Amino acid sequence: MTFVAKPKLSHPELPRNRLGLTRRDYEGAVSTLCAGCGHDSISAAIIRAFFELDLPPHRIAKLSGIGCSSKTPTYFLGRAHGFNSVHGRMPAVATGANLANRDLVYIGVSGDGDSASIGLGQFAHAMRRDVNMVYIVENNGVYGLTKGQFSATADVGARSKRGVTNTESSIDLAALALVLGASFVARSFSGDKAQLVPLIKAAVLHKGAAFIDCISPCVAFNNHAGSTKSYDYVREHNEAVDALDVIVGRDEISADYAPGTIETVVLHDGSILRLNKLAPDYSVHDRVAALAHIQDRERAGEIVTGLLYVGPESKDMHENLNTVATPLASLGDAELCPGSAALEELNATLR
Amino acid sequence: MLPTDIRNPDYFHKVVDCQWACPAHTPVPEYIRLIASRRYGDAYMLNWQSNVFPGILGRTCDRPCEPACRRGRVEKEPVAICRLKRVAADYKGDIRHRLPRAPVRGNGKRVALVGAGPASLTVARDLAPEGYDLVLFDSAPAAGGMIRSQIPKFRLPEEVIDEEVGYILDLGMETRFGTPITSMNALLAENYDAIFVGCGAPRGRDLDLPGRHVAPGQIHLGIDWLASVAFGHVREIGRRVIVLGGGNTAMDCCRSARRLGGQDVTVVVRSGFAEMKASPWEKEEAMEEGIPILNFLVPKEFRHGGGTLQGVLFEKVAAERGADGRRRLVPTGEPDLMMPCDDVLIAVGQENAFPWIERDSGIDFDRWDMPVVNERTMQSTHPKVFFGGDAAFGAKNIIWAVAHGHEAAISIDRLCRGEDVAERPPPLVNLVSQKMGIHEWSYDNEISNDLRYRVPHREHELALADITAEVELGFDEKLGLAEAERCFNCDVQTVFTGRLCIECDACTDICPTDCITFTGNGEETDLRRRLTAPAHDVTQALYVSGNLKTGRVMVKDENLCLHCGLCAERCPTGAWDMQRFLLEMPLASHACCNL
Ligand SMILES: Cc1cc2nc3c(=O)[nH]c(=O)nc-3n(C[C@H](O)[C@H](O)[C@H](O)COP(=O)(O)OP(=O)(O)OC[C@H]3O[C@@H](n4cnc5c(N)ncnc54)[C@H](O)[C@@H]3O)c2cc1C
Ligand SMILES: Cc1ncc(C[n+]2csc(CCOP(=O)(O)OP(=O)(O)O)c2C)c(N)n1
Ligand code: SF4
Ligand code: SF4
Ligand code: SF4
Ligand SMILES: [Mg+2]
Numbered sequence: 015m016t017f018v019a020k021p022k023l024s025h026p027e028l029p030r031n032r033l034g035l036t037r038r039d040y041e042g043a044v045s046t047l048c049a050g051c052g053h054d055s056i057s058a059a060i061i062r063a064f065f066e067l068d069l070p071p072h073r074i075a076k077l078s079g080i081g082c083s084s085k086t087p088t089y090f091l092g093r094a095h096g097f098n099s100v101h102g103r104m105p106a107v108a109t110g111a112n113l114a115n116r117d118l119v120y121i122g123v124s125g126d127g128d129s130a131s132i133g134l135g136q137f138a139h140a141m142r143r144d145v146n147m148v149y150i151v152e153n154n155g156v157y158g159l160t161k162g163q164f165s166a167t168a169d170v171g172a173r174s175k176r177g178v179t180n181t182e183s184s185i186d187l188a189a190l191a192l193v194l195g196a197s198f199v200a201r202s203f204s205g206d207k208a209q210l211v212p213l214i215k216a217a218v219l220h221k222g223a224a225f226i227d228c229i230s231p232c233v234a235f236n237n238h239a240g241s242t243k244s245y246d247y248v249r250e251h252n253e254a255v256d257a258l259d260v261i262v263g264r265d266e267i268s269a270d271y272a273p274g275t276i277e278t279v280v281l282h283d284g285s286i287l288r289l290n291k292l293a294p295d296y297s298v299h300d301r302v303a304a305l306a307h308i309q310d311r312e313r314a315g316e317i318v319t320g321l322l323y324v325g326p327e328s329k330d331m332h333e334n335l336n337t338v339a340t341p342l343a344s345l346g347d348a349e350l351c352p353g354s355a356a357l358e359e360l361n362a363t364l365r
Numbered sequence: 366m367l368p369t370d371i372r373n374p375d376y377f378h379k380v381v382d383c384q385w386a387c388p389a390h391t392p393v394p395e396y397i398r399l400i401a402s403r404r405y406g407d408a409y410m411l412n413w414q415s416n417v418f419p420g421i422l423g424r425t426c427d428r429p430c431e432p433a434c435r436r437g438r439v440e441k442e443p444v445a446i447c448r449l450k451r452v453a454a455d456y457k458g459d460i461r462h463r464l465p466r467a468p469v470r471g472n473g474k475r476v477a478l479v480g481a482g483p484a485s486l487t488v489a490r491d492l493a494p495e496g497y498d499l500v501l502f503d504s505a506p507a508a509g510g511m512i513r514s515q516i517p518k519f520r521l522p523e524e525v526i527d528e529e530v531g532y533i534l535d536l537g538m539e540t541r542f543g544t545p546i547t548s549m550n551a552l553l554a555e556n557y558d559a560i561f562v563g564c565g566a567p568r569g570r571d572l573d574l575p576g577r578h579v580a581p582g583q584i585h586l587g588i589d590w591l592a593s594v595a596f597g598h599v600r601e602i603g604r605r606v607i608v609l610g611g612g613n614t615a616m617d618c619c620r621s622a623r624r625l626g627g628q629d630v631t632v633v634v635r636s637g638f639a640e641m642k643a644s645p646w647e648k649e650e651a652m653e654e655g656i657p658i659l660n661f662l663v664p665k666e667f668r669h670g671g672g673t674l675q676g677v678l679f680e681k682v683a684a685e686r687g688a689d690g691r692r693r694l695v696p697t698g699e700p701d702l703m704m705p706c707d708d709v710l711i712a713v714g715q716e717n718a719f720p721w722i723e724r725d726s727g728i729d730f731d732r733w734d735m736p737v738v739n740e741r742t743m744q745s746t747h748p749k750v751f752f753g754g755d756a757a758f759g760a761k762n763i764i765w766a767v768a769h770g771h772e773a774a775i776s777i778d779r780l781c782r783g784e785d786v787a788e789r790p791p792p793l794v795n796l797v798s799q800k801m802g803i804h805e806w807s808y809d810n811e812i813s814n815d816l817r818y819r820v821p822h823r824e825h826e827l828a829l830a831d832i833t834a835e836v837e838l839g840f841d842e843k844l845g846l847a848e849a850e851r852c853f854n855c856d857v858q859t860v861f862t863g864r865l866c867i868e869c870d871a872c873t874d875i876c877p878t879d880c881i882t883f884t885g886n887g888e889e890t891d892l893r894r895r896l897t898a899p900a901h902d903v904t905q906a907l908y909v910s911g912n913l914k915t916g917r918v919m920v921k922d923e924n925l926c927l928h929c930g931l932c933a934e935r936c937p938t939g940a941w942d943m944q945r946f947l948l949e950m951p952l953a954s955h956a957c958c959n960l
Contacts, residue, residue, distance in 0.1 A: 021877045021929055022877075023440060024439070024879075026925075028898070045935075049937040052869070054871055054874055058870070058874035233867075
């Protein structure tokens with residue numbers, strides 16, 4: 015860990031966003047994770063994404079469970095709300111917080127241990143309920159915080175630093191999310207910010223549960239030869255299906271792509287996702303085909319990344335529950351407790 | 366771009382902006398660290414080795430290092446490098462036992478030094494410990510040159526001059542003060558092995574306007590008047606004084622006049638305020654002493670009445686850009702301005718004069734009547750005669766005189782040893798890792814957020830009452846320490862080893878000033894556009910690695926690096942290391958002091 019605080023001085027030409035903030039205003043405390051940890055790169059990508067989206071930090075809530083990955087919300091968005099829950103319980107807390115205050119932007123950060131082992135049930139229900147949140151699993155294939163035991167996402171045949179081979183079948187969280195009915199599913203790599211930052215932005219803008227399985231090498235316990243989650247291995251086997259360009263409101267459309275390779279997705283708030291299709295026959299709207307593609311490439315030893323699936327018309331939990339537009343937390347006594355006459359009326363409809 | 370060759374001493378030297386900008390290349394961050402650890406004597410000796418006059422320069426240097434200081438690029442003001450030098454001088458204690466001495470047996474070579482200003486004194490300092498038999502001439506009664514004769518005592522007390530000039534004279538040399546050299550040919554005939562000319566630019570430029578010679582007692586040439594003040598021949602001036610000129614001499618004239626009875630002292634300058642030659646801090650201090658500076662007024666005539674000076678007539682002008690793009694001053698057509706006064710001080714520049722050098726002495730002069738001098742070796746067209754300081758290329762300042770002196774001393778030493786003068790010895794370079802543990806560095810890498818500290822001043826009234834009362838009181842130890850902490854340690858270099866890098870981005874993510882980018886290689890202009898943060902300043906280098914595993918390169922823009930070491934702390938593989946780069950300029954004598 016680093017003991018010196020990050021200097022306040024910054025590049026004099028650091029760009030400001032529409033709120034007049036610089037990227038530095040979206041930072042948190044200096045990371046105490048091992049130097050070189052993929053998780054820190056993801057934090058940096060989150061910082062950039064929120065800065066570029068011009069989101070006011072105090073309207074953001076970051077939630078996490080337990081693990082090195084779950085520690086990271088301390089290292090970004092220092093001015094946002096935060097809740098560090100118990101192991102594997104981030105989704106429940108996020109669901110509750112979201113129910114109470116639908117106006118905040120929720121970002122849940124979890125690990126492969128946190129979400130694929132102890133919290134697997136919680137993960138499943140956040141996906142199927144379509145809680146409006148960004149759900150990032152910082153997937154290193156090990157329990158980093160407890161010193162490197164295989165997690166449930168470790169691939170069969172992967173070797174631990176001590177030379178033990180994993181024999182148990184691995185959980186592909188992206189595939190699982192598709193099965194569970196998630197409305198936005200992506201996979202990325204901590205070492206590829208060009209891909210990751212737009213994915214996080216799109217996930218924030220998406221209405222409903224937006225899941226990103228982000229492979230994130232653990233430099234201390236899972237970055238050796240024989241690991242399938244190391245920097246080298248992921249770089250060699252990364253197969254992106256698309257490259258994303260997120261266009262919000264007044265943003266100019268800048269990237270130039272060859273005609274015919276572009277697919278445009280309009281989000282509920284009018285933002286546009288421009289997808290440069292790298293795998294020509296891949297469709298981001300076809301859940302079944304997405305699942306097949308992931309599994310097919312997995313069999314060939316490749317890791318499919320990019321925006322894998324986005325539901326045509328997602329409904330989030332509030333829409334499904336038909337809650338009022340005002341956050342429940344902002345309702346006054348009068349609205350919450352309309353009196354005995356109203357109760358009578360309600361009871362009458364149930365008799 | 367090709368991978369950066371960090372073995373070229375110039376590469377990291379340039380990153381230490383202050384040291385690079387200093388004509389004598391003083392290792393600034395090294396002495397600032399010594400101050401921070403309260404090793405004032407060591408800090409002083411390091412300075413003494415490079416710039417010979419730390420106490421004097423710590424009060425008077427033109428400080429080209431400060432505009433260059435990196436700190437000034439990320440916040441409002443640079444580190445007070447110059448005034449920290451004074452801290453070293455003020456708190457050093459007795460260092461005399463650390464000074465070199467001339468060897469008992471000389472080397473048999475005789476060198477004459479003409480003029481005892483900072484240039485000649487530097488040559489003497491560098492050559493005396495090598496056993497040279499030196500003869501130091503000056504027409505003035507004491508050594509110091511313009512340091513003694515021009516710079517007012519309220520900026521530079523006499524004791525400081527005596528002390529630091531004394532350190533040099535005590536090395537052992539023959540002094541012949543009160544002895545003007547009147548003929549170069551005669552001097553050459555004395556068969557010295559080498560002659561160094563450090564006679565300065567001794568003549569003040571005059572203003573030949575109508576009425577100039579009517580009342581000579583009331584119109585003075587600035588530098589002559591300042592010398593008379595310095596030597597105590599002049600002790601008063603009229604109540605109303607006009608100072609003509611906008612350079613540092615004008616500032617010294619007006620502030621001196623203010624202390625000798627001038628109550629209504631005005632500086633009048635032809636050009637605009639921003640174009641004035643005086644340093645910003647000199648202008649500030651003059652104005653703080655209640656001296657107005659009037660701009661865009663061109664003197665036309667000295668007005669008299671009954672044989673006494675009545676005032677100066679000025680034409681009002683404005684700056685205009687001509688068709689050739691050059692700025693020039695054109696009359697505004699408004700009525701002329703008559704400013705009444707009792708005395709005028711003319712401070713409109715200095716001229717070189719070499720009436721004592723016969724033009725057949727073998728020393729060529731150019732069409733401006735300046736000696737032809739090699740900028741690197743300081744040698745004239747006469748192989749045995751060298752020039753330095755203001756005498757070489759016109760009026761500059763003390764630190765340039767010192768830098769010239771060092772180079773001339775090397776040349777003289779090489780000449781006397783029968784070596785090629787054109788060949789120059791390389792600097793001493795040392796690059797050492799500062800890593801002590803996982804998060805421990807042998808330098809203080811925490812970045813201070815403090816703004817520049819002001820040097821405490823003597824109260825106005827007291828300062829104006831006595832021309833010898835020093836205005837600046839200097840930093841006390843506490844302020845000095847706090848100011849020292851503002852230095853980034855730019856000499857602790859970020860050294861990159863590409864084969865260790867796993868391209869994890871940790872360094873890019875942590876860098877507070879967005880210096881580091883991993884990207885595809887390209888031409889410099891193209892690369893500069895593709896970096897994490899804009900890198901327009903092409904005078905600041907890009908540090909480029911060879912190809913990394915992914916085929917990309919690491920590019921670091923040196924411009925705004927805080928040398929905080931966070932990249933090295935966050936690097937999992939030690940691909941970044943913080944290494945202290947110490948560069949010491951070659952000197953004629955390296956046995957020169959006990960560091
Ligand atoms: C008013 C004023 C203020 C200044 N303030 C500063 C300042 O704050 N900071 C700064 O860095 N610089 C300052 N300078 C400039 C600085 O003083 C000079 O650049 C510097 O002293 C030049 O050093 P030098 O060794 O070349 O010559 P000088 O210092 O000029 O010394 C030359 C010496 O040679 C002697 N001499 C000349 N001809 C002969 C001869 N024929 N025979 C024998 N002896 C001779 C002279 O008497 C003199 O002592 C100032 C200059 C002036 C005029
Ligand atoms: C209820 C509970 N069970 C077990 C633990 C021990 N524990 C702490 S972190 C962790 C695994 C974390 O793994 P992951 O979520 O992948 O995070 P990483 O450190 O790898 O980022 C475990 C099992 C705990 N803190 N609480
Ligand atoms: S910060 Fe320190 S080392 Fe860097 S340029 Fe300024 S004085 Fe020199
Ligand atoms: S030392 Fe490293 S982290 Fe610090 S400013 Fe320089 S490049 Fe950035
Ligand atoms: S932190 Fe080290 S290993 Fe990681 S990218 Fe930077 S130099 Fe390379
Ligand atoms: Mg993990």
